[in-house]
Amino acid sequence: MPKFGKRSKANLATCHPKLQELFNEVIKTVDCSVTEGHRSKERQEQMYEQGKSKAKFPQSRHNSSPSEAADVTPYPVDYNDRERQTLFAGYVLGLAKKMGIDITWGGDWDNDFQVNDNKFDDFPHFELKEK
16 A cells, blocks of 8 residues: 655645545555645745746745645656646545545646646646635
């Protein structure tokens, strides 16, 4: 059975309890890494400057404490494998729905089940929907 490493556990611990619940269930079936949870102001600005985020601090869901967003990717990590990222996201989204956890994925921001209409793809990104 897959399990999180120390870094993934530490990153997930900075996330909202619902995200922790979800990804602790995901890891039971699919090997994955939690690459980011909460982001500091410095880290958020770095991600923005690198073009890896469209949000400046404190506008990202990663900036709340606990973080309302998590970057999680299948292991071994290959951010360029769009097909594998999408397959993983489908599993996560289906499990979240089954668990009653309302999330958005960075590969389908408008939640219309179409992946070709995104203006900015962030495949590892999962966030709690705003209520």
